[in-house]
Amino acid sequence: MELSPRQRDVLNFITRFVKDKGYPPTIREIGHAVNISSTSVVDYNLNILQTKGYIHRDREVSRGVRLLEKDTELQEVGADAFVIRIPVLGRIVASEPVPIPDEDFSPLDAEDSIALTRDIMQEQGPIYALEVKGDSMIDALIHDGDIVVMKPQAQYSNGDLVAAWLKAEKETTLKRFFRESRTRVRLQPANPTMEPIYVHPSNLEIQGKVIAVVRQL
Incomplete structure (x- = not known):
């Protein structure tokens, strides 16, 4: 099936973007x-490209466009090349301490996970x-x-969000x-209505530093 000039422009841009950066563009970058x-017009043209077999879309991922081998110029880029799944291990509430995963932990071992693109999550x-x-x-926009995406580390600096x-509480x-x-x-909380918590270091275990925030809209 023939593509319109606009659809060809969209497809060519996606192809160049993937070749240059190794991951797909967002809808706004395409537009x-x-x-x-x-963005709805971009979405419409992407739907046509998918219907005609040029791309595959994963709507649960912000950069969820995958090129298919319909054109000789196109090279398929698997989702695993640009998406990382991060296990969601629990909630930050008055509860048991969060079990920190080791190097061999697989996101498939967790009951829930989130997907982020590797350009966002490079840790x-x-x-x-x-x-x-x-x-x-709330004043930290959380x-x-x-x-929140956490990373355990050996040392923490003043001002780190952790x-x-x-232990006692x-x-x-x-x-x-x-x-x-x-x-x-x-x-220190980021809420003017709340007081800071003072603790002795022996009563404290830092379980990770915040390295990213995924906002729930």
Whole structure:
């Protein structure tokens, strides 16, 4: 089936983008490149390309366009080449400490997971995600129901946003970390109505640093 000039422009841009960057463009990037201001018009043309067998779309992923080998110029790019699945291990609430995955952990071992593209998530090593419960970090633009992506690490710096396990209280909390002295750590909320939490380092276990936030709209 023949493509219209606009559909050919869209297809050619996707092909060049994938060859240059190794992952597909977003709908907005496509629209900007081919002078289409409406995302719905881009979506319409992508649907036609899919119907005609030039691409496959995964609507659950923001860069979910996969080229198919219909044209000799096109090269299929598998979803695993640009998508990483991150296990969602629980919620940050008053609960048991979050089990941190080791190097051999597979996202398939978790009951739930989220998918992010590799251009967004370039971190190496074990990472995991948690669902935020509560509004203690609203001034950091982290709201109830958002997903935070965490990375365990050996050291943490003042101002890092961390998941902190309070051993005596048996609670997990999402706060900014500040080491004020050898005997006191301040866990600072980003909500003017809430007071900071002061703890002795021996009562604290940092379970990971926030490296990304997935907002629930």
